[in-house]
Amino acid sequence: MSCLLEKFVNRVDFESYEDFVGNFQINIPENFNFAYDVVDYYAEQQPEKRALVWCDDLDNDKTLTFGEMKTLSDKAANFFLSRGIKKGDYVKLLLKGHYSFWYCFLGLHKIGAIATPGTHMLTTKDLVYRIEKADIKMIVCINEGSLADFVDEAQNKTGGILKDKVLLGDNREGWFNLENEIEKASPDFTRPTGTADTTNEDIFLAYFSSGTVGYPKMVQHVNTYPLGHIPTAKYWQNCQDDGLHYTVADTGWAKVVWGKIYGQWICGSAVFAYDYDKFDAANLARKCADFGVTTFCAPPTVYRFLIKEDLSQYDFSGLQYTVTAGEPLNPEIYEKFLEFTGMRIMEGFGQTETSVQIGTFLWMDTKPGSMGKPCPLYEIELMNAEGGFCEDGEEGEIVIRTDKGRPLSLFTGYHRDEDKTGEVWHDGFYHTGDMAWRDEDGYYWFVGRADDVIKSSGYRIGPFEVESALIEHPAVLECAITGVPDPIRGQVIKATVVLTKDYAASAELILELQNHVKSVTAPYKYPRVIEFVSELPKTISGKIRRVEIRDKDEADKG
Secondary structure, X not given: OOOOHHHHEOOXXXXXXXXXXXXXXXXXXXXXXXXXXXXXXXXHHOOOOEEEEEEEOOOOEEEXXXXXXXXXXXHHHHHHHHOOOOXXXXXXXXXXXXXXXXHHHHHHHHHOOEEEEOOOOOOHHHHHHXXXXXXXXXXXXXXXXXXXXXXXXXXXXXXXXXXXXXXEOOOOOOOEEHHHHHHHOOOOOOXXXXXXXXXXXXXXXXXXXXXXXXXXXXXXXXXXXXXHHHHHHHXXXXXXXXXXXXXXXXXXXXXHHHHOOHHHHHOOXXXXXXEOOOOOHHHHHHHHHHHOOOEEEEOHHXXXXXXXXXHHHOOOOOOOEEEEOOOOOOHHHHHHHHHHHOOOEEEEEEOXXXXXXEEOOOOOOOOOOEEEEEOOOOOEEEEOOOOOEOOOOOOEEEEEEOOOOOOOOOOOEEOOOHHHHHHHEEOOEEEEEEEEEEOOOOOEEEEEEOOOOEEEOOEEEOHXXXXXXXXXXXXXXXXXXXXXXXXXXXXXXXXXXXXXXXXOOOHHHHHHHHHHHHHHOOHHHOOOEEEEOOOOOEOOOOOEOHHHHHHHHHHHHO
């Protein structure tokens, strides 16, 4: 057996989406632990099989096999144990895109500690909040900018909660050097037994949500969570045994567990990691071509920049499949990428709290702008404001039924926040907070976050449809639609726009953009306010922070 799919599913191949939904099942082993049951299994059966292909902007590259990944993760496990890290302890990993993330991550899995990845762009205030929220015992971080200084300051402000600091890439007083510690750690490691061993219901992974609205919540997952990413990797991303999958995300984003480890390795695909300092679409395209990426996943923002490049100069003959998630995909981007490459972009939807909930799966026709249809792991409904279920064509909130039990890859709750958990998970449903509608063919269409929907003159307007209209204009590189208070209409639509390099801000361009929106969508949806900016506020995952735009407008008004 070259890949592990047959070990964990009742069937691998399906004839149609209906066959997939009706017959797909995951077999859950007792005491499943991804590090042992996937990584170490490959290391025993096929030690030379590729696991990770890594490169950076300095033309360094490194390929790690499953045999090497087992050895390094065993060493990491021994190092963590030597510092008193044990089952149930929280350890924060701030390693950007470096390959050390993978073996540290797996080492924590092996000892039952709780991996808590984060972005390298956290400040002292961010770190204090996270250390106190999770009782972080150790931070392992890259030597990037002022990050180590911020960690030192946060340690001093948190009363001794943080015991150990580990630095990648340099020596620093009061810190362990990660590479030195891994080098000298023993490669001999045996899975713990008894109460020190892991169980299926143990928390093993925690992410602080990306915070598009409000302060980050701490999302927790149990050991069986990786199995729920089999549909993500196999039936949405189309990962192949011995292929090379690239999901554009650094290790601080939950998209990494969607696209850079769990489902991909179960499918037998290696994962690609490009560790860059600053995103550049041309460099990314070149790396994908040079290393032979076969399947590709990126947020719409990345595709938006890719289609501005001359893609004909790159050899994409190995690229077989492309998907997107994170924000809705504007149809204009879909059509241009298809024109340039001949490949459809298959959209999907999910959250840090889940695996892929809705997707354009392998057997499905695409409808540009649609998320697709529900994944069989989840029973999904659209719920209106009165708590009833929506008919086709009616907008409602995406909810997941939980009255028959918690679906395999649904989170278990927000750590130390029963109130927030209860706000989104009650009466037998998990409420995503995302609005959508369903067409007569069963395809779901994203409207926006419930908090982002604009109410103007009695109309409910989703930001995505206005953004999609604006992005069709050649002057618009990126845009965000928000509502601003208006004494007559309640709210009016505001567009915050990043222009392409050939256009400059002007009153004439504002009028042109307004008339363009009126011509391609309902006239009442045009932006009465347009602001030109150099960049949009975003989360580390690339999602637009419309809440930040609204807060700035409110502050400017005050």
